[in-house]
Amino acid sequence: MSFIDLANPTRFLALVQRLLPWLAAATVLAFAAGLAMAFNAPDDYQQGATVKIMFLHVPAAWLSMFGWALMSMAALGTLVWRHPLADVAAKAAAPIGAAFTLMCLVTGSLWGRPMWGAFWVWDARLTSVLVLFLMYLGLMALYWTTEDPARASRAAAILTLVGAINLPVIKFSVDWWNTLHQPASVIRLGAPAIHPAILTPLLVMALAFALLFLTLHLAAMRNEILRRRVRTLQLMKADNA
């Protein structure tokens, strides 16, 4: 089955129905392995046991950015190639991306309370993720308030791409703003040199989260295709009546 064949929603639905059970099983297995490794991982010399929060926080942060990247590619698909599944993919990704961003924020905040002494500090990374979360919510609001799906998806595609250009600029600005305002006394997660005993569970957890994202995304795309069918049929029904 080639990529072009997937443009047909019916074929795509059939493929998703076949794939979903396998993906769900793989997700469960990856989480079982990842969680087992995470809980057997040694404590960090600086953070103590709270490093366990990182096994949730870091993959969630990666996926929050991955979600926007995915939506940007889908937006190109919508605007340039008018691929019929691109709209569906972008719309289905927004709530999932928002949920992972929220997970990143909440787990970060719960890690920050014991480590920094406050649930929220205007740290550059936290602030950038908060802005990302706000942008996800804005896109969801756009889908929520616009009735015509084609119209909403084209507007959303443009906003997603503008956001993709703007997010690095926002990140840069917030970094700059942060160094201006904050004393550099915060403990940071020891950057590239993470011990393998912590890195391995982290990567397995990241794989598990990625599989979870993929499974949920395909299922949400399936729902979205069905929702559009329902809409078409209801419009036909209204026409006939």
Place this chain on the structure above:
Amino acid sequence: MSALKALLIRDMKLAFRVGGGALIGALFFLIVVVLTPFAIGPDLALLSRIGPAILWLGALLASLLTLDRLFAADYEDGSLDLIMTGRAQLELAILTKALAHWLTTGLPLVIIAPLLGLLLNIDLAAMKYVALTLLAGTPALTFIGLIGAALSVTLRRGGLLLAVLVLPLTIPVLIFGVAAANSAIIGPVPFGPPFTILCGLSLASLVIGPLAAAAALRHGLE
């Protein structure tokens, strides 16, 4: 070129005549700035410290809220169709409309800002720099807001939704605008770097804003 000039003159005339919104933005700006001391108290020391921030927030809201109808009014009376099918490149026509909007709403904000600076106890020598940051930064706000204005035509919806969509994109402008203004008053950063970045943001949005707005109109109105 003459088509663009005609468009610029038309938009400015419309803004200043009955029904246009040229000075409403400046009035809104005035009211926002006057309201703030009521919220935080008449402490002059505090006001002079956060004065640039208040001026910037006021300018941000005033320029974005007045952009709401930039294309919607043209869409309703049919002139948007003429602009889109006209000889002038759509991106350039949009840039011209943005320029007209900035001249009738952004520039008045910059001009009255020094007066409002008196109310906020900002030092007169420093106020020069605050006004300069507004002069350099408000075009960026207009060009970013263009995207929202174009989307409000295609979505048939304006107001809060667009503010929610566009405001996060203005964060860099706000950061560097306020930082440059503050550096002129309290330091410690020199005025140059944030101000130069602010100008850079304005120039970048000058390109991205009209391109995205034109794409929104082309894809949305078919």
Place this chain on the structure above:
Amino acid sequence: MNLGAHADFIVAAYAVAIALTVALIAWVALDYRAQRRILLELEQQGITRRSQREEKP
């Protein structure tokens, strides 16, 4: 397993992550059921898609 002095925060973080995941799964599953039910109802009323209509008399 010893979670140290900040056990509450670690447990809370995992609880939030699980709650969010469950919420996403529930949203996807319930949405699927709802859309299927409406489609079935519409089909029972004789409203079907063009691609399926040829089979009918």
